[in-house]
Amino acid sequence: MYKEQLLLFEPPRQRRRSKPEGQAIVDAVHKLRALGRQVYAAGHAHQVDGKLLSTAQLLALAAALPEPSKTGVAAAEPRQSRSRRPRIARLLEICEAHATPVVSRLGDLGRDTPAIGSSYQPEFLQAFRELCRIYKESKCPHPDAQVLTAMLDHGIRPCRAARFSLAIVRRLGKGIL
Numbered sequence: 001m002y003k004e005q006l007l008l009f010e011p012p013r014q015r016r017r018s019k020p021e022g023q024a025i026v027d028a029v030h031k032l033r034a035l036g037r038q039v040y041a042a043g044h045a046h047q048v049d050g051k052l053l054s055t056a057q058l059l060a061l062a063a064a065l066p067e068p069s070k071t072g073v074a075a076a077e078p079r080q081s082r083s084r085r086p087r088i089a090r091l092l093e094i095c096e097a098h099a100t101p102v103v104s105r106l107g108d109l110g111r112d113t114p115a116i117g118s119s120y121q122p123e124f125l126q127a128f129r130e131l132c133r134i135y136k137e138s139k140c141p142h143p144d145a146q147v148l149t150a151m152l153d154h155g156i157r158p159c160r161a162a163r164f165s166l167a168i169v170r171r172l173g174k175g176i177l
Helices: 019-034 055-063 082-097 122-137 145-154 164-171
Strands: 041-043 045-048 049-056 102-105 116-119
Touching: 019 045, 019 055, 019 082, 045 055, 049 055, 055 082, 055 122, 082 122, 122 145, 122 164
Parallel strands: none
Antiparallel strands: 041 045, 045 049, 102 116
8 A cells, every 4th residue: 555545434625825925815814805895715716805715816816916005095994993892892892882782572562462582782782783884984895894893793683683784784884784
């Protein structure tokens, strides 16, 4: 039997990324996000603005684009002034503190059936909509995706789903985003 040949039930060996290659991917993702692109990196497949790319394609795209400082975009959150960052952090804290649903009896609202429903707390909705306004006014290319990313990064959960999705963000920010 050859030394390089795998046995019948032995799991295949996978090539691990070297540290420089892994850091190059992280740098490419940060660069693309700083340029206002939606980038999701996972394993060997990466999604950039809705298109699926391999690692080599991701690195080639990042190398072909200009540096963020040359385009006038300074931070990972595009075109957002530094004075708004503390306000965004405070709004996210409010959302996190008031993310638990309010349970109300639907029968109390004039319905015949005694059912129970859940809704968002008013403080959560007010902070969420203010967050949507800030990202909308900052001229982000995808303010709804920025709000979604902020909610997911802070571990904030919606009241009737396992985690936030773009559809939930758009529904809650309706009229703003």
